[in-house]
Amino acid sequence: MNNKKEPKIVPFLKDLMRRRRRLPSQLANDVGVSHPTVGRWLTGEDAPSTTSCRKLAAYSGVSVEEVLAMAGHLPEIKPVPAAEWPEFREYANTKYPDLLDEDVIIMIEDLIERRREKRLGKKTP
Template sequence: MKTGNKEMIPLLKEVMRRRGRKPSQFAKDIGVSHATVSRWLHGLDTPKPASCEKIAEYSGEPLVKVMAAAGYMPGVEATPADSLPEFREYAQLKYPEDLDEDLVQVLEDLIERRRQRRWTAETKEA
């Protein structure tokens, strides 16, 4: 059993936050047990490469980033979740006069719904 990597926990929490999913829902979405996700979140285990691929597909994150966070790519630095601007921050900087908080929330929700539809369609095809 590979012990969890410190970059994986914030990445998983960020994916669940963006998707509005609880650990049990996230586990079901990517096809693993709730206990497995719990071990990942507590740093007791690390996702296997196949699970990293599912996490990358589900989250829209590059596979390289997920694999690096899991510790499978030692030469590649995982980008910390807080070093990239959130969509909300980017939108408010780019369109300060045009977007209010409610509109930004609507856009985030639409993006996540589209990701969920795409993920659902891709998993049904497989």
């Protein structure tokens, strides 16, 4: 029995194939690697190279950094809790003090709020 922990890239690849409705041979063709290579990735015997990680990132829409971390080439990326994110107005005034006027900031804040409502399905306080 294998006591080795499954690499994080394996569930990512399986989910990617499920969402794209692709077989391992089709994924291999799409990414430009051999079918046996994808087979080794899926069994955890091997991890994608950095070049293959870049191709997988472009193919999946996931950032290159995340794919590299899942493949073990970078340390794990820990998500930043939303509470630690600065409010847009604070960020804009710090980063672009002379470039963004009040109307632009209000418009962007409104777009951010709409996106939050759409994601959460409700209004935020």
